[in-house]
Amino acid sequence: MxxxxxxxxxxxxxxxxxxxxxxxxxxxxxxxxxxxxxxxxxxxxxxxxxxxxxxxxxxxxxxxxxxxxxxxxxxxxxxxxDIDTHTVMYDGAMDAVEALKSAGYGVGIATNKPEGLAEELMKRLGVRDAFASLVGADTLPVRKPDPEHLFEAVRRLGGDTAKTCLVGDSDTDRNTALAAGVPSILVTFGPSGEDMAALKPEALIDDFAELPSVVERLLAGA
CATH class of the missing domain: 1.10.150 (DNA polymerase; domain 1)
Known part of the structure; x- marks a missing residue:
């Protein structure tokens, strides 16, 4: 997968x-x-x-x-x-997730937030069940940018680590993808968005509506 x-x-x-x-x-x-x-x-x-x-x-x-x-x-x-007073999902995030799932992709999370906090936040936001895996900072002895952190998120959803891309917003995400040998897609709508192009990811997106087609292009030969 x-x-x-x-x-x-x-x-x-x-x-x-x-x-x-x-x-x-x-x-x-x-x-x-x-x-x-x-x-x-x-x-x-x-x-x-x-x-x-x-x-x-x-x-x-x-x-x-x-x-x-x-x-x-x-x-x-x-x-x-007080984990969800101000927190909001980015516009279109869950629409993109559902579109990817409908197209047959496995979808998971690899975060350097402690696993328990990540699980609690996603549950409170009502979206935890949309993701087949969630690996946090303390799930393994290593965390991003160690590629094993990403690989574990893929394995837990039954995916192929060679047929994967990582969506993120930082140099940590870019470096994780590089270490794993997979494409990275960095979002530009966060607070550090203007810095993402300098990291030279395989793709940048300004809106989650772009994500499904970008993923399809990057993984077309996988």
């Missing part, structure tokens, strides 16, 4: 608002106020909790890696309690 594996944060859903809110709770707990801006720092939010903490602490003195390690569990706990 040919397969399409999606990143989650910044690709299928804009999760930045809830992530930044959780990080700001950490900063506020230290008496630092809200160090991150939901609009300006959305791109960093979609790179994960540690990236947000690092950015926030870079804006004040006296906090380093040790504090990032202390605050990361706090961030995860806070985020888990």
């Amino acid at each position: 040919r397969s399409v594996i999606f990143d989650l944060d910044g690709t299928l859903a804009d999760t930045s608002g809830d992530l930044i809110a959780a990080a700001n709770v950490c900063f506020e707990g230290l008496g630092l106020g809200a160090l991150l801006d939901p609009a300006k720092d959305a791109g960093t939010a979609l790179r994960g909790g540690r990236a947000m903490l690092s950015l926030g602490f870079s804006r004040v003195d006296g906090f380093g890696e040790d504090e990032i390690l202390r605050q990361y569990p706090v961030l995860l706990e806070t985020y888990a309690k």
